[in-house]
Amino acid sequence: MKVLFIEAEETFYMPIDTKMPKRWTYLAEIATYISKENEVKVLDCLSSKISHAEVLEEVSKTKYDLICFLARIETINSLLKLIPLIRKICPESKMIIYGDAIPMFPNFIKKNFGDLDAIIESGDWEVAISNYIDFIEGKKFFDGNIPGITIKDKDRNKWIDATRCSGENFTGWTFTDLDSKLIDVNLYKSLRHNEVTISASRGCPYNCKFCLAVKTFDKDDRRKNIGEIVQYMNNNVSKVSDFKLFSPTFTYDEKWVISFCKELIDNKINATWVTTSRTDKLQNEEMIEKMAEAGCKKLAVGVETLDEKANRELKKFNDLEDYRNKVENMFKLANKYNIEIKPLLMMGIKGQSKENILDSLNFLTSIGARDIRIAAYSPRQLLTELDNKRTLTLKDINAMDKMTYIDYMPEGMDNFNFLNLIYNTKKYVELL
Numbered sequence: 001m002k003v004l005f006i007e008a009e010e011t012f013y014m015p016i017d018t019k020m021p022k023r024w025t026y027l028a029e030i031a032t033y034i035s036k037e038n039e040v041k042v043l044d045c046l047s048s049k050i051s052h053a054e055v056l057e058e059v060s061k062t063k064y065d066l067i068c069f070l071a072r073i074e075t076i077n078s079l080l081k082l083i084p085l086i087r088k089i090c091p092e093s094k095m096i097i098y099g100d101a102i103p104m105f106p107n108f109i110k111k112n113f114g115d116l117d118a119i120i121e122s123g124d125w126e127v128a129i130s131n132y133i134d135f136i137e138g139k140k141f142f143d144g145n146i147p148g149i150t151i152k153d154k155d156r157n158k159w160i161d162a163t164r165c166s167g168e169n170f171t172g173w174t175f176t177d178l179d180s181k182l183i184d185v186n187l188y189k190s191l192r193h194n195e196v197t198i199s200a201s202r203g204c205p206y207n208c209k210f211c212l213a214v215k216t217f218d219k220d221d222r223r224k225n226i227g228e229i230v231q232y233m234n235n236n237v238s239k240v241s242d243f244k245l246f247s248p249t250f251t252y253d254e255k256w257v258i259s260f261c262k263e264l265i266d267n268k269i270n271a272t273w274v275t276t277s278r279t280d281k282l283q284n285e286e287m288i289e290k291m292a293e294a295g296c297k298k299l300a301v302g303v304e305t306l307d308e309k310a311n312r313e314l315k316k317f318n319d320l321e322d323y324r325n326k327v328e329n330m331f332k333l334a335n336k337y338n339i340e341i342k343p344l345l346m347m348g349i350k351g352q353s354k355e356n357i358l359d360s361l362n363f364l365t366s367i368g369a370r371d372i373r374i375a376a377y378s379p380r381q382l383l384t385e386l387d388n389k390r391t392l393t394l395k396d397i398n399a400m401d402k403m404t405y406i407d408y409m410p411e412g413m414d415n416f417n418f419l420n421l422i423y424n425t426k427k428y429v430e431l432l
């Protein structure tokens, strides 16, 4: 089967390097899996050589049996225009949409993307796409009941809602072949300092209300086979500077992490890698020592806020003093083993003020933070609430940009401070 994957142009304002890990995992890894049994092409409008015009040229030149659109909140605007045009050019092709925007506002998608044939609402995307291919090839799911997929009943022109799919602990996802021509590997690497992303785990048991991790791949932590990751790193270590081990909370399973590190060390894999985690899951010195020995050089950690009042909104910690102690201890351990911690903070949470933001920044700097990333608190759960009431609008979606959303202005700040602090964080002292 001839399959085309499309990631449309983005309309949100995130720095380019922060976009790359999800492109590897949501586009390249999914397409790689489907390419094992199908003829696959990927058009990612990230490339300056691919605009929507090139996408339309491609679909008018080549007849695809299936076109898969990756729907992220950043691309909804573009898809609203692009999908109807592709439908006009390709009346015979099947068109399916997947991505983390769908579980956030499924009713909006159903209402506004009537040209599609199928919508992946839950489950692992590569499994769902493979199942859909089996369905359209007439091999399986003869009654049209495909787990996790809402399909269009063409005769009655209405959607037949999906049955829920929890992913059934799937861990068979594939990593991107760096020698294949499926994606522009050099472009991806160049935009991410020669780093390559690998999905180490899926699912997150914490379910922080502002985060999409649980909505995307559910709450059960599932991990890739250690041997497969290590082998991939070994095969590709000479082609990259670092690996990004993509994981909602990489150190959630501490035993797994220690075993993984031992495997890297025992096999003398001389690779450096970075990953993400949480403060409370970075308190184990034995694990952090092993991570450092195995090549871990940087950890991005969602500290989010160090303010008691703002925490009432996020519920990130139970006791402020205990949380600050844990943040401090995490830095102490990481500094001891030469791992850099990059704390991620959110701004615009109810209760925050210029004073307590400055206090958090000073505290993090005093315990060794050199590179702090601040994003706007974008409470995406609000979109789901509006979607459930069927009142969600495109304007609501467009406003929910992780970098520019301002619902609550911290006391003592203004738009100038807020946006400059996000886009020019290093200058925070002068700005505040």
Ligand code: SF4
Pocket (backbone or CB within 6 Å): 204, 205, 206, 207, 208, 211, 212, 213, 214, 248, 249, 278, 302
């Ligand atoms: S721990 Fe991190 S990945 Fe998991 S739900 Fe919370 S913010 Fe998301």
